[in-house]
Every structure is written in structure tokens, then in C-alpha cells.
Amino acid sequence: MTAFGIPYVETQLRVARADFAVNFRAPWFEPDREALIVPPGTKATEYTGVDETATVSSGGRVRGLRAGAIANRQIAIYDKRAEVIQSNKLGWLTIWNAARMSSGHPAIDLSDRNTSQVWRFEMRLGSKQLRNKFELRNWDDIRNSIGDAFTNATRRIRYCEPTLDSNRARWPPHSLWRLFKAIIANDLMVNCCGVLPSDVIQANRAAKMRELDAQLCGLFVTRAAISDVQADDFEEFMDQHVAALMRLSDEHATDLNERLTKAKARYHLK
Structure with missing residues (x-):
């Protein structure tokens, strides 16, 4: 060359x-x-x-x-x-x-x-x-x-x-x-x-999912505490709040497919 x-x-x-x-x-x-x-x-x-x-x-x-x-x-x-x-x-x-x-x-x-x-x-x-x-x-x-x-x-x-x-x-x-x-x-x-790259990618994906799940759980606990939800009512609160989050997602100005694509690109997880 x-x-x-x-x-x-x-x-x-x-x-x-x-x-x-x-x-x-x-x-x-x-x-x-x-x-x-x-x-x-x-x-x-x-x-x-x-x-x-x-x-x-x-x-x-x-x-x-x-x-x-x-x-x-x-x-x-x-x-x-x-x-x-x-x-x-x-x-x-x-x-x-x-x-x-x-x-x-x-x-x-x-x-x-x-x-x-x-x-x-x-x-x-x-x-x-x-x-x-x-x-x-x-x-x-x-x-x-x-x-x-x-x-x-x-x-x-x-x-x-x-x-x-x-x-x-x-x-x-x-x-x-x-x-x-x-x-x-x-x-x-x-x-x-x-070590195969696919194994590393899968391990990174699993670690990120565990991290996000822990964050989601913490956020739900905080949201329930602010709403004066008692421990016995926490499961019912989560079920009801998921529906509210779905409505919030549907009302978002950006299409869900576009948001998912941007999230995948941000983390580069295959």
C-alpha cells in the first residue's frame, strides 16, 4: 500500500x-x-x-x-x-x-x-x-x-x-x-x-442486568416509602405502578423503538 x-x-x-x-x-x-x-x-x-x-x-x-x-x-x-x-x-x-x-x-x-x-x-x-x-x-x-x-x-x-x-x-x-x-x-x-468474546459479552450483559435490577428495586422501595406504602402492601403497589409506568411510556414524545435502539447503542451489548 x-x-x-x-x-x-x-x-x-x-x-x-x-x-x-x-x-x-x-x-x-x-x-x-x-x-x-x-x-x-x-x-x-x-x-x-x-x-x-x-x-x-x-x-x-x-x-x-x-x-x-x-x-x-x-x-x-x-x-x-x-x-x-x-x-x-x-x-x-x-x-x-x-x-x-x-x-x-x-x-x-x-x-x-x-x-x-x-x-x-x-x-x-x-x-x-x-x-x-x-x-x-x-x-x-x-x-x-x-x-x-x-x-x-x-x-x-x-x-x-x-x-x-x-x-x-x-x-x-x-x-x-x-x-x-x-x-x-x-x-x-x-x-x-x-476465553471467547461471546462469553465475555454474555458475562457483561448479565452483570449489567443485575445492576439495573438492583437499581430498579431500590427505586421502587424509595417510591413506595414516599407514598407511605407499608411492607405488606408493597407487592400490590409494584403491580399497580407497573401499569402507571406503561402509560407514562406510551405518552412519551419519542417512539419506544427509537429509545430502545439508543439504549442498546449506549451499552454496546450484543
Whole structure:
């Protein structure tokens, strides 16, 4: 931006999407849509759509799964080897072989699918997750808490090992999914703060409501005392006075919706 002569400040930066992917050499694996456990409301069909689960197959072999919306939270499990070959992205072969050779394993030969099959598990977080739920707006936010966001995502979506149990929620996580979660937890450990912004917002909201309730109670007691209300009559006084307050609100010069909007903006409680 400096080279183009375009000035900017940190507050103008906006992170709109973050992805975390792990490539597994697993010739024995084939995605199963039934094994993908997603939150209620997430569609799971074989129709290829942006916000739905997509089953991509070649002949009788499933090539990939996708669940969720890219603007929110999305998991993609697909045949990375096929993509590398079809798109001629041989740079990935160089990366994979460098990693394998450094750990004492032989290089991958893409001509042999039985030994070179690579599946990618990729979690994608869009703006609804980053900005709306986790309050991640700039690079400092990402460095501080992106690990919390991805860890939360792997709890909301799971790829499981199907069993005879009719309750899919009790299915155990697949071995590759356990490894996927472990890699996220390890690689993003320094990018976790352990507290979700939504938890902080909820705690602040509850504290403010308790504070206002205490103030309201004190005001009612004071109002009753001025009106010479006795303790035995206090409950009846409150019931009657609520009706009077409603009439006072109806007679207010400013519309109630406008007053509520201003009050929400003043406290910034989501």
C-alpha cells in the first residue's frame, strides 16, 4: 500500500476469511457424508451448493465433501492428489516430498494412487465467525485468538466413525479427525487466549442486568416509602405502578423503538 502511495491505518484493515488445512496421505480413506456431524440447520444433501454439503464423486468413488457456508463456517474434505494432478499444481508435490524426506520417508509418486493418495481436511471461517462471533477484525486479533475460533469450529463440526448406535451424536471421532484437531491445537496454541468474546459479552450483559435490577428495586422501595406504602402492601403497589409506568411510556414524545435502539447503542451489548 505504501508503494502505491495509498495511506491507511490499522482500523481500516479487515480480515474476512481464515482457513486451516491439513493434508493426510491416506490411500485407505474415502469420505462418507453420513459420518459428517454438523450443527442443526446445516443442510446435508448431495446437491452442490454454496451453503450445502456437496458430495463430489468420480465413478463409484467419492472425491470430496463440503458442509456449511463460506461466509460462516465450512468444512471441506477432498481429494488433494486429484486437484494437484488436474490443476498441475506440482509445487505441492515438492512440499510433500520435502516433508517426507526430512522425516526419513520415501518421496511420493503420483502415478501410483495406492501410495500417493492425499486427502485434505480444511476448516474455513468466514466473516460471520471471525467478526460477529469472535470479534476478530485485524491482524492483532487474529494473532491473539484465531486458535480459539478454529478449536471452537472443530467442536461444532465432527467427522466420525459410524457405529451401530442410532444416535449419531454418540459416534466416536474418526482417527483422521482426531489428528486434525490435535494439529490445530498444537499449531495454533500460541494464538489462543482461552476465553471467547461471546462469553465475555454474555458475562457483561448479565452483570449489567443485575445492576439495573438492583437499581430498579431500590427505586421502587424509595417510591413506595414516599407514598407511605407499608411492607405488606408493597407487592400490590409494584403491580399497580407497573401499569402507571406503561402509560407514562406510551405518552412519551419519542417512539419506544427509537429509545430502545439508543439504549442498546449506549451499552454496546450484543
